[in-house]
Amino acid sequence: MQSLQEKASEWSGVSQNDAFEIDNTNLFQKLGLQTFINLSTNFYTRVYDDEEEWFRLIFANSKKEEAIQNQYEFFVQRMGGPPLYSQRKGHPALIGRHRPFPVTHQAAERWLHHMQQALDGVTEIDADSKTKMMNFFRHTAFFLVAGDELKNRNQGVPCKHGASKPAAV
Amino acid sequence: MQSLQEKASEWSGVSQNDAFEIDNTNLFQKLGLQTFINLSTNFYTRVYDDEEEWFRLIFANSKKEEAIQNQYEFFVQRMGGPPLYSQRKGHPALIGRHRPFPVTHQAAERWLHHMQQALDGVTEIDADSKTKMMNFFRHTAFFLVAGDELKNRNQGVPCKHGASKPAAV
Numbered sequence: 210m211q212s213l214q215e216k217a218s219e220w221s222g223v224s225q226n227d228a229f230e231i232d233n234t235n236l237f238q239k240l241g242l243q244t245f246i247n248l249s250t251n252f253y254t255r256v257y258d259d260e261e262e263w264f265r266l267i268f269a270n271s272k273k274e275e276a277i278q279n280q281y282e283f284f285v286q287r288m289g290g291p292p293l294y295s296q297r298k299g300h301p302a303l304i305g306r307h308r309p310f311p312v313t314h315q316a317a318e319r320w321l322h323h324m325q326q327a328l329d330g331v332t333e334i335d336a337d338s339k340t341k342m343m344n345f346f347r348h349t350a351f352f353l354v355a356g357d358e359l360k361n362r363n364q365g366v367p368c369k370h371g372a373s374k375p376a377a378v
Numbered sequence: 379m380q381s382l383q384e385k386a387s388e389w390s391g392v393s394q395n396d397a398f399e400i401d402n403t404n405l406f407q408k409l410g411l412q413t414f415i416n417l418s419t420n421f422y423t424r425v426y427d428d429e430e431e432w433f434r435l436i437f438a439n440s441k442k443e444e445a446i447q448n449q450y451e452f453f454v455q456r457m458g459g460p461p462l463y464s465q466r467k468g469h470p471a472l473i474g475r476h477r478p479f480p481v482t483h484q485a486a487e488r489w490l491h492h493m494q495q496a497l498d499g500v501t502e503i504d505a506d507s508k509t510k511m512m513n514f515f516r517h518t519a520f521f522l523v524a525g526d527e528l529k530n531r532n533q534g535v536p537c538k539h540g541a542s543k544p545a546a547v
Contacts, residue, residue, distance in 0.1 A: 304471040
């Protein structure tokens with residue numbers, strides 16, 4: 210059976226090494242807190258205004274301001290800055306915390322489309338950092354698609370009403 | 379609805395702040411790689427030899443050497459050292475990766491019992507570091523119990539064979 214990270218690499222086209230290149234430089238020190246706040250604000254402004262209703266609806270039960278804070282605090286923590294996310298919310302637990310959302314291949318691609326646009330709109334981010342961040346985001350998005358598919362395993366548990374067996378006649 | 383981290387604090391008796399005190403010192407720099415390897419080796423030697431069969435069986439499909447490596451690489455990465463875990467396996471995704479295992483309250487307490495013994499058996503770890511680590515472990519163990527309970531939500535989804543509705547007569 211393929212592991213989560215193997216599926217993430219195959220589906221994203223980003224190798225494990227390229228995805229975690231972010232750990233070989235300190236992007237937080239390079240870019241600073243405000244850049245991460247700008248990126249997440251830009252990203253969620255696009256998401257909450259998305260013309261694609263199916264995608265916009267995924268976020269309908271989340272407050273925009275909270276989504277922004279969750280995201281930039283996680284990025285800051287994961288890219289070399291202080292552990293803002295864990296101080297407030299504990300473990301990132303990326304798969305567990307995405308459980309309420311339908312993280313499909315299509316949703317991952319739409320998320321990445323908005324993130325690419327958001328990155329392009331934040332001029333403080335240099336081209337090299339942008340490439341590293343997109344590799345991390347792309348691999349992570351498909352890691353979450355792989356995590357989402359675990360949810361469906363429960364549906365394979367035989368229903369207790371037992372209709373999958375032919376009824377005894 | 380209580381969040382994962384609120385449940386973790388309530389059930390463990392460890393506040394969010396105390397659990398993440400580990401981020402206010404660099405335990406990896408203080409203790410060094412070999413101490414973490416010793417701790418995880420000590421821990422899993424106890425687990426794989428546990429006289430409680432129900433607990434030992436949780437690990438029956440995992441190789442001991444791999445369990446040791448997964449654990450110390452995660453601890454090293456989370457406690458201020460190089461991101462050994464992510465380089466090899468990607469995101470820790472603690473809840474997602476514990477999905478195959480029945481992380482009950484009882485299992486959390488047994489895990490913590492062995493970890494306390496393992497910590498006490500590694501003389502290089504000073505009392506203050508031990509306290510910080512146990513707070514982190516205790517909170518995290520119950521965070522995973524809270525994560526485990528999410529799995530049962532699917533069981534609330536009506537079975538497609540529809541026996542919860544009275545049959546039309």
